[in-house]
Amino acid sequence: MPFGLFEPVAGRRVGEYAVTSRIGGGRYGVCFEAVDARGDRVVLKRFRRRMWKRNDGRNHHEAVILSGLNHPAIPELLGVVNDASGYYFVLEYKDGRTLGQWLFDEGRSFTEQDIQRIGTQLLDILVYIHSRSVVHGDISPANVLDDGDRVSLVDFGLARYADADAHAMRQGQFDLDLACFANVMIYLMYSCPRLTRDGGGGRTPWYDDLKISSDQCDCMKRLIGIGSPYADTRSAAEGFRRAFTPWVGRP
Amino acid sequence: MSGFFSRSSSSRRYPNRYQGRRYYKKKGLFGMFGSFSSSDRGYAAYAQQGYPTQQYPQQHYPQQSYPQQMPPQQSHVAGGAHCPKCGSVVPAGAKFCLNCGSKMGSNASFCPSCGKPLNPGAKFCMDCGSPAGR
Numbered sequence: 001m002p003f004g005l006f007e008p009v010a011g012r013r014v015g016e017y018a019v020t021s022r023i024g025g026g027r028y029g030v031c032f033e034a035v036d037a038r039g040d041r042v043v044l045k046r047f048r049r050r051m052w053k054r055n056d057g058r059n060h061h062e063a064v065i066l067s068g069l070n071h072p073a074i075p076e077l078l079g080v081v082n083d084a085s086g087y088y089f090v091l092e093y094k095d096g097r098t099l100g101q102w103l104f105d106e107g108r109s110f111t112e113q114d115i116q117r118i119g120t121q122l123l124d125i126l127v128y129i130h131s132r133s134v135v136h137g138d139i140s141p142a143n144v145l146d147d148g149d150r151v152s153l154v155d156f157g158l159a160r161y162a163d164a165d166a167h168a169m170r171q172g173q174f175d176l177d178l179a180c181f182a183n184v185m186i187y188l189m190y191s192c193p194r195l196t197r198d199g200g201g202g203r204t205p206w207y208d209d210l211k212i213s214s215d216q217c218d219c220m221k222r223l224i225g226i227g228s229p230y231a232d233t234r235s236a237a238e239g240f241r242r243a244f245t246p247w248v249g250r251p
Numbered sequence: 252m253s254g255f256f257s258r259s260s261s262s263r264r265y266p267n268r269y270q271g272r273r274y275y276k277k278k279g280l281f282g283m284f285g286s287f288s289s290s291d292r293g294y295a296a297y298a299q300q301g302y303p304t305q306q307y308p309q310q311h312y313p314q315q316s317y318p319q320q321m322p323p324q325q326s327h328v329a330g331g332a333h334c335p336k337c338g339s340v341v342p343a344g345a346k347f348c349l350n351c352g353s354k355m356g357s358n359a360s361f362c363p364s365c366g367k368p369l370n371p372g373a374k375f376c377m378d379c380g381s382p383a384g385r
Binding site for chain 1: 264265266268269270271272273275276278342343344345346347348349350351352354359361365366367368378
């Protein structure tokens with residue numbers, strides 16, 4: 001039977017949910033927007049059977065980790081549906097577009113103030129999840145939503161609990177998230193015309209290319225893993241806040 | 252859980268630290284996951300036709316076959332509770348049975364100190380040793 005025959009289309013029911021549209025997909029499967037019985041919007045994350053089988057023994061991490069997190073910027077796990085049309089996680093709907101959509105579909109230029117706001121909010125989320133021993137593991141422009149006011153962090157498919165038998169920061173677990181966070185920030189900075197230069201081949205590393213202060217450059221280097229790393233996520237968030245406060249209010 | 256961070260795939264997930272404008276102005280690898288590649292789709296179709304699935308020598312987890320649409324009974328997950336409705340093992344911490352979806356309220360307890368899931372009935376966190384606070 002070809003895969004996807006039972007993939008729901010708009011108007012179809014999955015459990016108690018009515019599918020309204022397809023949001024996006026990845027290697028793991030497809031995400032649909034749907035409404036529940038009360039009319040609230042939810043996201044249905046449908047797993048491809050093959051990916052589910054291939055990841056046998058690791059599939060439960062996302063459900064367990066989301067069950068243990070409670071933060072306004074992280075989607076809540078609302079249910080599990082296992083019926084003839086497939087296997088789904090039901091997740092809270094978060095407003096906004098992904099940073100990848102803003103950057104590459106809308107061609108948006110982020111202002112310094114936007115970048116400072118997104119960075120600060122994202123680090124607040126990271127401080128929270130790291131305090132709950134969770135490593136997201138897949139922070140990218142595709143997994144950060146922004147509605148112009150608040151950011152949300154989605155897709156905990158690669159998230160894991162940090163090992164407890166050694167200091168997790170030194171063991172290079174939480175710093176994966178910080179490095180990926182810095183990478184997302186650099187994407188945003190390259191969208192801002194005031195921070196970028198013209199000319200050259202485009203191969204100059206970002207720290208020699210972006211027009212940012214030396215404090216900001218040092219902070220970004222420490223986050224991405226050049227130079228001495230921050231002791232923990234809280235001090236990384238504090239360092240970021242200190243370095244990027246000058247951008248508050250810059251349109 | 253252990254061994255996850257020692258797998259080579261986790262080191263591949265670190266970004267290259269020295270990229271420049273040419274990399275950041277383009278929709279990078281993350282855009283790849285927005286669509287299925289055609290070769291991938293073809294492979295998926297083959298896998299459905301009952302061809303023997305290839306066993307990769309480096310993947311040492313046992314290959315088991317499950318009836319279609321049934322998520323694995325997570326028996327290897329330590330300390331899981333049993334779902335009162337379908338009887339399958341639910342990993343500690345999950346709010347819902349991963350097989351039938353019924354709500355597992357009492358199963359979702361987490362260490363107040365480190366945030367990791369607590370085994371059902373545990374008085375102390377197996378990871379950090381803090382009292383469970385019940």
